[in-house]
Amino acid sequence: MARRLGILIFGATGYTGKVVVEKILTLSNKVENLSWGVAGRNENKLKELLAEVSKKTGQSLKDVEVVVANVGDEVSLKNMTKKCKVLINCVGPYRHWGEQTVKACIETGTHHVDVSGEPEYMERMQLLYHKAAEEKGVYVISACGFDSLPAEIGCLHFMQQFDGDVNSVETFLQMKNKKQKGPAINYATWECMVHGLANAKDLRPIRKQLFPERLPPMTPKLKPRGSVFNNPVGKGWCMPFLGSDQSVMRRSQYFFHDKKGQRPVQVQCYFSVTALSTVITFIIVGAMFNLLTKYKWGQKLLLKHPKIFSFGFVGSSDEGPDEESRKRTEFNMTFIGDGWSEKRTAGQQHTSLPDTKVVTKISGVDPAYGVAAIGALLCANTILSEADKMPSRGGVYPPGAAFFDTSLMAQLEANGVKFEVVEKRKVSNNKL
Template sequence: MTDNGRELDLVIYGATGFVGRLLADYLARHSPDGIRIGLAGRSQTKLEATRSVLGARAADWPIVIADADDAVALAELASRTKVVATTVGPYAKYGTEIVAACVAAGTDYVDLTGEVLFVRESIDAHHEKARANGVRIVHSCGYDSIPSDLGVHVLHQKVQADGAGELTDTTLVASLSGGVSGGTIDSLRTQIDVSRKDAALRRLAASPYSLSPDRTKEPDLGRQSDVVVMDSADIAPETRGWKAPFVMASYNTRVVRRSNALRGWAYGRKFKYREVMSVGDSRLSRLFAGGVAAVLGGLVLGLSVPPTRYVLDRILPSPGEGPSEKTQSNGYFAMDIYTTTTTGARYASRVKAQGDPGYRATAVLLGESALSLVLDRDRLPDEAGVLTPATALGDVLVDRLSKAGVEISARKL
């Protein structure tokens, strides 16, 4: 038994899904000896098949059967382990019961959600009880939103160490290559369905501070749009070409703002954050950026209207599908974040990794997040509740990811 009387250190919930299998494979190869890991899901046969290809280190990993709507089974699962890492989405459909079970059992939790309304519901329902129980519920521990959240975290630390003031206008420029995530598309479908039925939820999802602890205390920084086409001249002299809207900006920006608020606005009360995506630096970059904006708007509109949604549902990737081994290996992401401080100094940070962002790289990000909670609890920030990667895991996760081959750095320009 572990030192807190738990049979297991970590349970991978959703281990038979595409990302769940990648996570299990990563942990089978990279977790230290002695870590007690279990594989959980609803099918004994599929879980056994997953375990059979993970190699000798995973041969004795226990199997735990639990369906996403079986509160009793999920409560038993949570009571057996220190940490749950779940890849079962969309989380608005399949995540509420497992979060509740972890909070009640005093079990730490990490996931991959990119769903604003699910996280808002999690905050409202569980933050105070999780704080009282000393539980860390850490949403968004994959490509959404660790690069954004830790990138701003190390940027702030560098500025603070230099005594250069606080962050003001801050822009992330994403460069990436990889496959399209069926899980991300399904999360978008779910959020559209939920918000379409309720005007109040639509307004909440659209608020730049929708995940903040108290939206009435947030600064009024004017309009903060998520669909931004920007000239590099408005970002930093080091960048070139026009930048397109980044598909996950509407989620990542809210996570970063929640980190700022949870820290008492340590980044600054004038901290204004946006995310865009590189489409090259040719003379056509402005045209490409506008095209990306049109496609993203068309996708949301198309999924909101039954006739076009019927067609899109048959074209877009389905949940559980993923890219080829070659695409996963050849993929990469690089997130460069530029800021100007209240003293007029300019800084930048970078988070970069090899591997398809939504799959292979995400398995590393989620795996190291879970291991941080298992192995490094005494070194983590003294925080509990429904947290962000930066506020829950902070420098511990930066160190772990750096050792796992993820570049995380900050510098003065």
């Protein structure tokens, strides 16, 4: 049997795939003997991509393996996945195209990493394929891009600040780019958002099967703050974050409770903006988006005219944010929460209010694509190098559950993601 590549990037000619190809050059300079290749449905476009990246970086890519595969062709998918140890899947929307690739990976003994932010797809894959992946010794890990790796690994960092139990954490995401010109996200991301919200109703029956036993009620209970409220960590306003962070983080907490006997951490996620006009814009776009995704004709309108319905925030089907604008985009995510300095055994409730408050933060640049690309690559490389530190011997997991015992956090920090403790202090402790 031919030697397998370490990492194969599927969907390499897409917007995100191209960034992953560029970032793997940086990673391969740090990781000794990392072999990799590119895959997609058009051989000529793949070769053109490699020539373009080679010209841009000055590195020769003539020996990079090119693999042709199509999500509509099961045989080609299996032939592709046989060629690598870990596949990074950049072909979305994953609701439509993800399952075929996951299935091929499991059948050929190949680990699978993707950058999905689609809860219905991720939870359905866990429901349908966790046992098969575990038996085959294959890891299938989604949400390894900006949705929702920073939230997951940031939460692990937050949890590390407690010697005892964590009660709750709230996340506050802020993005900054004062010179934003043109679209901020590409069309494929918008397409995933449209299909994700349109099919949100499918989540309930999946979750009932995936988590037949609900997590125990926690005291004190963390309640949602509301639709719009003053930013508790800076200037401006906050609103609920409608991305996949909360659903992914809760899956990890379910794992920690079920498999490790830990008290599950309550989670709420928000994003913050400084200008009231931005709040108004989000409300208008959100209301319109929510209404139109309920109808087939509305979904077609959103997909046909992304610039109009996103107020220019999204590019057309062949357009994405330019590289300079991406480099100017900064993000920070603040974690605020509380817990106890004393640890209780599994199932034993605390009799007093939390006695410790902690505030942590993670930050970086080019979150939606740069962080997403390097995150997916580091997740893939961690599977290659530290599978012995991951749960069981395979299975379908969210990143927090998969990588909690690995060096992934340190790797992210070494690649431009900053982790810091803003505040840690004792608070008055009264009986419940």
